[in-house]
Amino acid sequence: MANVTQTIPNFLGGVSAQPDVDMQPGFLKECINGTPDITFGLQKRQGSTYQMSLPKPVGDAYFTADELKDCAWFHVYYARIDTYYLLCVKPGEALYAWNLKTMQSCTVDNEKYDGDDNGDALDYIKINDTNEPLTWQDYKFTNINGTVVITNTKCRVKSVSDDSSRTLTGTVSSIADLPVDGVTTGDIYHVLNTGVREDDYYVIWDGEAWEETVRPLEGEGIDPKTFPHLITPGGPTIVQIKSIGINASYIAPQKPGLEPRKVGDSLTNPHPSFVNKYINNCFSYLNRFGVLTQSTVVLSRPLKPESGVFYVFQNLDFYAESTLVQSAADPVDLSAVTIRDINLTCVQPAYQGLVVFSDNEQFMLYSDQGFISPQTAIFKSISTYEMNPHVDAVELGDEYYFVSKGKRSTKLFRMVTRGLEQGPILTEASKIVGDYLPITLTALASNSQNKFIYLSGNDTGDIFIYRTFSEDGERLVTNWSKWHFNGLIQHIFVRDDVMHFVSLNQNKVVYFTSELGGSPVDSFLTTNVLGQDTGPFLDLWVGENDLDVEFENEYINSDGITVLENPIITPPEGYPMPPNNLTDVEYTPCVISSSQKLGRVIENPTTILGNIYPVEIKDGKWHVTGTFLDTPPIEYFNIGYRYTYQLQFPTLYFRNEVGSDYSSYLNVSRLKFYFREAGGIDFETQYLGRDREGEYKPVSLANYYKANTNPTGKLVEFLVPIHQRNDHFNFRITSDSPYPVTLNKMMWEGFYNPRYYRRT
Numbered sequence: 001m002a003n004v005t006q007t008i009p010n011f012l013g014g015v016s017a018q019p020d021v022d023m024q025p026g027f028l029k030e031c032i033n034g035t036p037d038i039t040f041g042l043q044k045r046q047g048s049t050y051q052m053s054l055p056k057p058v059g060d061a062y063f064t065a066d067e068l069k070d071c072a073w074f075h076v077y078y079a080r081i082d083t084y085y086l087l088c089v090k091p092g093e094a095l096y097a098w099n100l101k102t103m104q105s106c107t108v109d110n111e112k113y114d115g116d117d118n119g120d121a122l123d124y125i126k127i128n129d130t131n132e133p134l135t136w137q138d139y140k141f142t143n144i145n146g147t148v149v150i151t152n153t154k155c156r157v158k159s160v161s162d163d164s165s166r167t168l169t170g171t172v173s174s175i176a177d178l179p180v181d182g183v184t185t186g187d188i189y190h191v192l193n194t195g196v197r198e199d200d201y202y203v204i205w206d207g208e209a210w211e212e213t214v215r216p217l218e219g220e221g222i223d224p225k226t227f228p229h230l231i232t233p234g235g236p237t238i239v240q241i242k243s244i245g246i247n248a249s250y251i252a253p254q255k256p257g258l259e260p261r262k263v264g265d266s267l268t269n270p271h272p273s274f275v276n277k278y279i280n281n282c283f284s285y286l287n288r289f290g291v292l293t294q295s296t297v298v299l300s301r302p303l304k305p306e307s308g309v310f311y312v313f314q315n316l317d318f319y320a321e322s323t324l325v326q327s328a329a330d331p332v333d334l335s336a337v338t339i340r341d342i343n344l345t346c347v348q349p350a351y352q353g354l355v356v357f358s359d360n361e362q363f364m365l366y367s368d369q370g371f372i373s374p375q376t377a378i379f380k381s382i383s384t385y386e387m388n389p390h391v392d393a394v395e396l397g398d399e400y401y402f403v404s405k406g407k408r409s410t411k412l413f414r415m416v417t418r419g420l421e422q423g424p425i426l427t428e429a430s431k432i433v434g435d436y437l438p439i440t441l442t443a444l445a446s447n448s449q450n451k452f453i454y455l456s457g458n459d460t461g462d463i464f465i466y467r468t469f470s471e472d473g474e475r476l477v478t479n480w481s482k483w484h485f486n487g488l489i490q491h492i493f494v495r496d497d498v499m500h501f502v503s504l505n506q507n508k509v510v511y512f513t514s515e516l517g518g519s520p521v522d523s524f525l526t527t528n529v530l531g532q533d534t535g536p537f538l539d540l541w542v543g544e545n546d547l548d549v550e551f552e553n554e555y556i557n558s559d560g561i562t563v564l565e566n567p568i569i570t571p572p573e574g575y576p577m578p579p580n581n582l583t584d585v586e587y588t589p590c591v592i593s594s595s596q597k598l599g600r601v602i603e604n605p606t607t608i609l610g611n612i613y614p615v616e617i618k619d620g621k622w623h624v625t626g627t628f629l630d631t632p633p634i635e636y637f638n639i640g641y642r643y644t645y646q647l648q649f650p651t652l653y654f655r656n657e658v659g660s661d662y663s664s665y666l667n668v669s670r671l672k673f674y675f676r677e678a679g680g681i682d683f684e685t686q687y688l689g690r691d692r693e694g695e696y697k698p699v700s701l702a703n704y705y706k707a708n709t710n711p712t713g714k715l716v717e718f719l720v721p722i723h724q725r726n727d728h729f730n731f732r733i734t735s736d737s738p739y740p741v742t743l744n745k746m747m748w749e750g751f752y753n754p755r756y757y758r759r760t
Helices: 121-126
Strands: 002-008 030-032 034-037 041-044 048-053 072-078 083-090 094-099 104-110 139-144 147-152 170-172 188-191 201-205 210-213 229-235 238-242 281-285 288-292 296-299 332-335 344-349 354-358 362-367 377-383 394-396 399-405 410-416 425-428 443-447 452-456 462-471 474-484 488-495 498-505 508-515 539-542 548-556 562-570 589-593 601-603 615-618 621-624 627-629 637-641 645-649 665-678 682-687 692-696 713-725 729-735 741-753
Touching: 030 034, 034 462, 034 474, 034 645, 072 139, 072 147, 072 488, 083 229, 094 121, 094 238, 104 121, 121 147, 121 238, 139 281, 147 281, 281 344, 288 344, 332 377, 344 394, 394 443, 399 443, 410 452, 443 488, 452 488, 462 488, 508 539, 562 637, 589 615, 589 621, 665 729, 682 713, 713 729
Parallel strands: 030 474, 048 539, 104 238, 170 188
Antiparallel strands: 002 741, 030 645, 034 041, 041 741, 048 508, 072 083, 083 094, 094 104, 139 147, 147 229, 188 201, 201 210, 229 238, 281 288, 288 296, 296 332, 344 354, 354 362, 362 377, 394 399, 399 410, 410 425, 443 452, 452 462, 462 474, 488 498, 498 508, 539 637, 548 562, 562 621, 562 627, 589 637, 615 621, 645 729, 665 713, 665 741, 682 692, 682 729
């Protein structure tokens, strides 16, 4: 036998479902609450900060989890007032909104329909023209230049008729036969032209000239009650939902409108193809408002580019301006040419045009001339992959990601377009993790700043992270990991390196945040040995400014110093507590003191590790066991729930230039880990044929940390004894400490016997 050592330089590969013998160094069998970062290493994810439980619009009560379960969620940033709003649609019932800047519930102002005292704009979310019940998946939200467009995909778009008293004055064969004398303003004539019905048109005398007009009683339009509605801010605590009314230029200023048919008739200027159909989604592209139906894409007439779409509430026009001349500004109405049964669901912009996704085929909408018009628009198929129609595709830089649901798991696909005459490159990004992604995932989102994709489901607290890192056009790192949170995640979005969450926690609907770029600089912080901000690494943590602290007993000792016993901490109103005030596995409470308040002295500390205190939750309050000297006052705590950083390692093999030597004999003596920082780690080994042996107490070199700071070391080495065959044990690292953990390297030592095989 020979003594051997080998080093794994990093663990940036993330999770892999490959057999252990084929798995490259740096991959793991499981990575929970870890973030592989090419700069720092495999970090424990940042903790999450409790912001508020969502209040009801009236009174002091909070929404319960049952009241807002299975709802459609959306967020929008209104730049004009620098405010985020959180929106929630309860299927078929109500719309709720919250101002995330002031942490207040908003009043929803429902606009009354014009000329209709029996209905308002909120009725739109209640319409159901199908035989199936409304669900949260039936609502689509689109943010178009600061205005939210909400689409009810089970509402059939209808048309409205012209009830005016206009009548046809007469019919002529050509424009030359139009009368000159005896004409009065408002006279309407039908011009036949040739015998072909398609070239007929209508003109009206305006007092000076003949102008093209619509056939009497056919000046129809789109019923605004059945067309997607708008959600706009009406003030800090007011959100308005309104329809896009008909012919708004004749009603009130600053009110959006749907223009009716103004020329021709139902044959020469027909309704857009989405009338009498269900709209699947809306979008904005090249100053046109777009609509997706089952197999068609419709773009409105161009809007003013300097005004955006709804900043000044421009009217939408889906009808041609003239039946005599086709204009480049006319609406674009295209149908997908395919042999498959498709359902167009979403779009993403591309350099070449617009990528349109359906449930089992993908298309490109583009123009060789660069601008879209009825004469230049091209709509063609580019790939035939299945896609989950309830989860919209997302963009990440110049790549597009979409999911496909199987019988056992969900698959994530990556698409890269390659020009107008070449098909896209499609690869399965989730192939390396096999069945890692469950079929219950319902949301897909991206963050280009940090180059990651995240997938979640509204009936789980797990978030699956796919992260990439590229430099100079070369992809250096791709990895998978899983984050686990307490409660059921309902909605996620990222802005300015902060993840925002809505979850159902202990019968509360909770809004909380988590920093991606490190600890927050404007909140309560702990400090490590280097004086750096490090956490705390707790979920739903609350800092000193939001806590009320009192003590069971207070007295003055023989030295004349005030002694305080057993702090009692009251969390903010609405804070999610474990059921029946008892601790369960998902909600392990933790109290930690701040090291920013220097000079504090602890007498007879009963800490578990450093400045972490044992706690019991009773009657909605956190009871801490400990005796403290009030020099200075020590009411500097924060509270939260522990979460576990867990790494499951694959089987170790001796590796040479060929790969893993699986035919040899390898006995692993010890493992040596190198951590950039470590605040409390457990090493666990399970031997073949035995129950888990419990925790190892690792050997670590003696070190120092500054007094009155939290016990997190820098560049820590741990030595873990094993003394087992490489395939006779499973090994993992866990940490539920509220301090940071970052794994960088690992080296193993052992005895290697090649068994006299000749290796080539």
